[in-house]
Amino acid sequence: xxxxxxxxxxxxxxxxxxxxxxxxxxxxxxxxxxxxxxxxxxxxxxxxxxxxxxxxxxxxxxxxxxxxxxxxxxxxxxxxxxxxxxxxxxxxxxxxxxxxxxxxxxxxxxxxxxxxxxxxxxxxxxxxxxxxxxxxxxxxxxxxxxxxxxxxxxxxxxxxxxxxxxxxxxxxxxxxxxxxxxxxxxxxxxxxxxxxxxxxxxxxxxxxxxxxxxxxxxxxxxxxxxxxxxxxxxxxxxxxxxxxxxxxxxxxxxxxxxxxxxxxxxxxxxxxxxxxxxxxxxxxxxxxxxxxxxxxxxxxxxxxxxxxxxxxxxxxxxxxxxxxxxxxxxxxxxxxxxxxxxxxxxxxxxxxxxxxxxxxxxxxxxxxxxxxxxxxxxxxxxxxxxxxxxxxxxxxxxxxxxxxxxxxxxxxxx
Numbered sequence: 001x002x003x004x005x006x007x008x009x010x011x012x013x014x015x016x017x018x019x020x021x022x023x024x025x026x027x028x029x030x031x032x033x034x035x036x037x038x039x040x041x042x043x044x045x046x047x048x049x050x051x052x053x054x055x056x057x058x059x060x061x062x063x064x065x066x067x068x069x070x071x072x073x074x075x076x077x078x079x080x081x082x083x084x085x086x087x088x089x090x091x092x093x094x095x096x097x098x099x100x101x102x103x104x105x106x107x108x109x110x111x112x113x114x115x116x117x118x119x120x121x122x123x124x125x126x127x128x129x130x131x132x133x134x135x136x137x138x139x140x141x142x143x144x145x146x147x148x149x150x151x152x153x154x155x156x157x158x159x160x161x162x163x164x165x166x167x168x169x170x171x172x173x174x175x176x177x178x179x180x181x182x183x184x185x186x187x188x189x190x191x192x193x194x195x196x197x198x199x200x201x202x203x204x205x206x207x208x209x210x211x212x213x214x215x216x217x218x219x220x221x222x223x224x225x226x227x228x229x230x231x232x233x234x235x236x237x238x239x240x241x242x243x244x245x246x247x248x249x250x251x252x253x254x255x256x257x258x259x260x261x262x263x264x265x266x267x268x269x270x271x272x273x274x275x276x277x278x279x280x281x282x283x284x285x286x287x288x289x290x291x292x293x294x295x296x297x298x299x300x301x302x303x304x305x306x307x308x309x310x311x312x313x314x315x316x317x318x319x320x321x322x323x324x325x326x327x328x329x330x331x332x333x334x335x336x337x338x339x340x341x342x343x344x345x346x347x348x349x350x351x352x353x354x355x356x357x358x359x360x361x362x363x364x365x366x367x368x369x370x371x372x373x374x375x376x377x378x379x380x381x382x383x384x385x386x387x388x389x390x391x392x393x394x395x396x397x398x399x400x401x402x403x404x405x406x407x408x409x410x411x412x413x414x
Contacts, residue, residue, distance in 0.1 A: 025210070038212045087339070191213075221279065
C-alpha cells in the first residue's frame with residue numbers, strides 16, 4: 001500500500017482549502033446546477049457527503065488496502081456514453097420532482113468534460129446500455145403463443161431486447177426530508193446516529209446538502225421504443241419491483257415476487273408490441289428494505305408460531321422481529337420515473353397501495369392497475385397475497401375479511 005497521506009476530514013471547521021463546486025439542486029442548466037463531486041482523490045473538490053458505488057465502496061477500500069487498486073486511479077470514459085439519449089425533461093428542473101438521484105448522472109463525461117480535464121474527478125452515477133435477456137418463463141410464453149417473436153423486441157429464439165440503466169442514489173437532503181415530512185436536522189442526526197457515526201459531515205457540515213448513501217441503487221429495464229415513454233399518444237406499462245433475491249433469482253415459493261416480475265415483463269412486451277413501451281423499475285430493497293437476515297428470521301417466526309403460518313398474523317410477525325412492517329419509503333420511488341419523463345402510466349402492474357399513492361401524489365397519472373393473475377400465485381404465497389389485499393393492496397375481487405385470513409395457511413418449516 002502506498003505511503004499514507006495526511007487525513008483531512010470534511011468536518012474539520014478550519015478547512016480553508018475547501019473549494020467544492022456550488023450546487024443549486026433543481027436547476028435545469030447542468031452548469032448552474034453544478035457537478036456532483038463525491039470522489040476521494042482530492043478532498044478540496046468534494047461537494048457531497050459519502051462516495052460512489054453505494055455499499056460497494058467498502059470493496060473499493062479493500063482493493064486499495066490490499067494494493068490491487070491505485071487510490072488515485074482516474075477512469076477512462078472512452079466509449080462509455082449512454083446507449084440512448086434520456087432527457088432532459090421538465091422534471092429535471094423541478095427541485096421537488098427529483099431528490100434522490102442526479103438527473104444529469106449519465107451525462108457527466110460529456111457535460112463536465114472540461115472540468116474533468118482540469119483535474120476534477122467527476123464520475124457518473126447513472127450508466128445506460130443495451131442488452132438481450134432470457135428467462136425460462138418468457139421462453140415458455142413464446143412457446144405457448146402469449147409472446148410473439150417480432151424480430152425486433154423479441155428475437156427469434158425468445159431473446160428480449162432491452163435498454164437498461166443502472167442508477168446510484170444521490171440524495172438532496174432538504175428534499176428527502178421534505179418528502180418524509182421531517183426536518184433536515186432530524187434527518188441528518190438520524191442518518192448519522194443510525195449508521196454508527198459513519199458520516200460526521202451529516203451533523204457538522206449543514207452547508208453540504210448532497211449525500212451519496214451506502215445503499216443499493218436501481219436498475220431500469222426499458223422494453224420497446226424509449227421515445228414512447230414520453231409520448232402521450234402511445235401506451236406505457238410499468239412494473240415497480242423491489243428486490244427479492246430468494247424468489248427473483250432462486251424461485252422461492254413463499255412470495256409472489258418472481259411470478260409478478262415475469263408477469264410485469266409480459267405486460268411490458270405486449271405494450272411495446274402495440275407501439276408503446278414498458279418499464280421494469282428494479283429497486284435494491286431486499287426484505288422491504290429490512291434486509292435478508294431479518295427476512296429469514298421472520299420466515300422462521302411465521303412457520304413456527306402457534307397455529308402455523310397464517311395470513312391474519314403475517315404483518316405481526318414482521319413487527320415482532322423488526323419493530324416495523326416496511327421501511328422502503330416509497331415516497332422516494334417516483335424520482336426515477338420522473339427522470340425518465342413519465343407523466344402517465346397506462347397499465348401499472350402492481351397491487352401495492354403504497355407505490356400507487358406515491359406515484360399519484362408525485363403527479364403521475366395511472367390509468368389502470370393490473371393485479372397478479374390468481375394462477376401465478378404459488379400455494380405457499382397465499383398467506384402473503386391475501387394479507388396484503390386485506391391491508392390495502394388493490395384487488396379486482398372481494399377484499400378478504402379477518403375470518404377469511406384466519407383460514408389461509410402456509411406449509412410448515414420443512
